[in-house]
Amino acid sequence: MRANIITYGCQMNEYDSHTIKSELVAGGHDMVDHPSDANLIILNTCAVRGKPVEKVITQLGELRKERRQGRDLTIALMGCLAQLEEGQVIAKKFGVDILIGPGAITDVLDAVNEIEAGKKQYTSLEFKSHLETHITPAPNSLTGYLTIMRGCNHHCTYCIVPDTRGPEVSRPVDVIMQEAEAMKAAGIQEIYLLGQNVNSYGLEQNKLPSFAQILKMVASTGIPRVKFTTSHPMNFSSDVIDVIAETENIANFIHLPVQSGSNKILKRMAREYTREEYLKIIREIREKVEDVVISTDIIAGFPGETEADFDETLSLYEEVKYEHAYMFIYSARPGTPSYKHFEDMPRKTKTDRLGKLIERQKHWSLESNRRYEGRNVRVLIKEIGQSGEYVMGYSDQNHTVLVPAEQITKLGLYTVKINTATPHTLYGTVEGFKTETIPLLMA
Ligand code: SAH
Ligand code: SF4
Ligand code: F3S
Numbered sequence: 001m002r003a004n005i006i007t008y009g010c011q012m013n014e015y016d017s018h019t020i021k022s023e024l025v026a027g028g029h030d031m032v033d034h035p036s037d038a039n040l041i042i043l044n045t046c047a048v049r050g051k052p053v054e055k056v057i058t059q060l061g062e063l064r065k066e067r068r069q070g071r072d073l074t075i076a077l078m079g080c081l082a083q084l085e086e087g088q089v090i091a092k093k094f095g096v097d098i099l100i101g102p103g104a105i106t107d108v109l110d111a112v113n114e115i116e117a118g119k120k121q122y123t124s125l126e127f128k129s130h131l132e133t134h135i136t137p138a139p140n141s142l143t144g145y146l147t148i149m150r151g152c153n154h155h156c157t158y159c160i161v162p163d164t165r166g167p168e169v170s171r172p173v174d175v176i177m178q179e180a181e182a183m184k185a186a187g188i189q190e191i192y193l194l195g196q197n198v199n200s201y202g203l204e205q206n207k208l209p210s211f212a213q214i215l216k217m218v219a220s221t222g223i224p225r226v227k228f229t230t231s232h233p234m235n236f237s238s239d240v241i242d243v244i245a246e247t248e249n250i251a252n253f254i255h256l257p258v259q260s261g262s263n264k265i266l267k268r269m270a271r272e273y274t275r276e277e278y279l280k281i282i283r284e285i286r287e288k289v290e291d292v293v294i295s296t297d298i299i300a301g302f303p304g305e306t307e308a309d310f311d312e313t314l315s316l317y318e319e320v321k322y323e324h325a326y327m328f329i330y331s332a333r334p335g336t337p338s339y340k341h342f343e344d345m346p347r348k349t350k351t352d353r354l355g356k357l358i359e360r361q362k363h364w365s366l367e368s369n370r371r372y373e374g375r376n377v378r379v380l381i382k383e384i385g386q387s388g389e390y391v392m393g394y395s396d397q398n399h400t401v402l403v404p405a406e407q408i409t410k411l412g413l414y415t416v417k418i419n420t421a422t423p424h425t426l427y428g429t430v431e432g433f434k435t436e437t438i439p440l441l442m443a
């Protein structure tokens with residue numbers, strides 16, 4: 001078939017989409033760049049908030065319309081939404097042919113073959129253990145995602161992810177290293193180790209190394225830049241901080257979601273740490289890791305959050321001075337404990353609070369970005385756009401960096417001198433090209 005995959009949600013879904021593509025290509029199917037050229041469209045979905053679910057519904061509505069107008073099309077709903085009853089109801093409503101959850105993505109080939117052979121509907125929602133050892137070939141990109149563990153053992157009361165992705169399972173070390181080595185051989189310049197809580201790596205099994213050890217092992221491949229996401233403050237131990245501080249090619253960038261600055265709300269969210277414990281980790285990171293960039297996730301307007309609780313989140317901002325933050329309003333997700341037991345607050349209160357957070361974040365991001373003016377940073381340019389004055393790249397600490405398009409002729413790592421900073425972007429000029437081995441890749 002001619003397949004196109006549309007990916008929503010987090011980087012774990014990006015990794016899964018790459019696995020899905022690899023399976024289809026290995027099975028003799030073609031991937032096409034545009035959905036309009038496909039006769040198989042796969043939606044790899046996200047269900048973490050209402051918004052990504054709405055996007056999927058809109059997309060399915062479009063596809064159903066085209067199909068009614070006579071387009072020959074097989075539709076697959078995969079990813080987190082597919083795993084939920086909510087997704088199954090949606091799939092039925094829109095006449096989805098293939099329904100596969102995140103624990104069964106490698107069934108995609110079977111599914112497509114069976115549909116081609118005349119089967120009406122294919123469903124697979126198990127969490128299959130062979131996914132842990134399944135090797136996905138390196139992508140044709142300068143950034144490689146590498147899932148080191150699947151699932152989540154926490155029970156944050158607002159979160160649907162434990163339902164969509166099941167319990168934590170760490171992948172074996174040799175499998176992780178095999179994928180990392182293949183990425184290195186393919187010329188990948190930046191590797192992202194992925195998991196819902198990467199620092200819980202190995203905790204559910206005996207004999208596995210710690211996350212700090214895995215980080216060190218992957219860095220020892222010599223890939224120029226190693227990043228990871230997401231860390232949970234609960235198991236974020238000093239050994240991880242030490243490895244980051246000591247190892248040159250591990251990026252000085254830590255995404256450590258706090259969600260709220262109020263102990264009362266953290267307890268209601270079942271986050272398993274206090275504000276004070278969180279701040280202690282932040283202090284240790286700032287002391288040990290030079291030039292570190294710390295980012296966070298915050299939820300504004302969690303049920304029961306009073307103005308005083310929200311002020312505690314604001315005051316935490318002032319204390320941590322995050323370089324970057326992903327900020328959301330609380331979204332009541334059917335199936336989560338907070339949906340069942342707590343009452344949502346008016347949307348206006350939530351968006352007002354979000355607005356205040358965004359404003360403060362802008363201030364701290366600008367403050368931090370300004371420190372880079374006049375300095376050299378290392379920037380990975382992994383895509384060259386068709387037009388435009390600037391080309392975008394990412395610094396070691398994940399800053400978005402724009403450089404004049406005429407200075408970029410090939411993809412890779414550059415030394416860039418930063419001239420000006422805005423809250424979201426650093427503007428610079430190229431001082432030199434750094435990449436030694438570059439795959440035959442152009443955007
Ligand atoms: N495992 C990661 C987060 C995964 S979900 C962690 O624990 O940090 C990514 C982010 O989405 C979360 O950090 C949280 O800020 C946000 N999120 C999750 N559920 C949400 C909900 N119901 N409403 C609003 N934001 C939510
Ligand atoms: Fe969701 Fe909490 Fe697990 Fe993160 S740690 S995926 S927020 S349940
Ligand atoms: Fe969304 Fe699933 Fe990731 S719900 S955020 S795609 S784990």
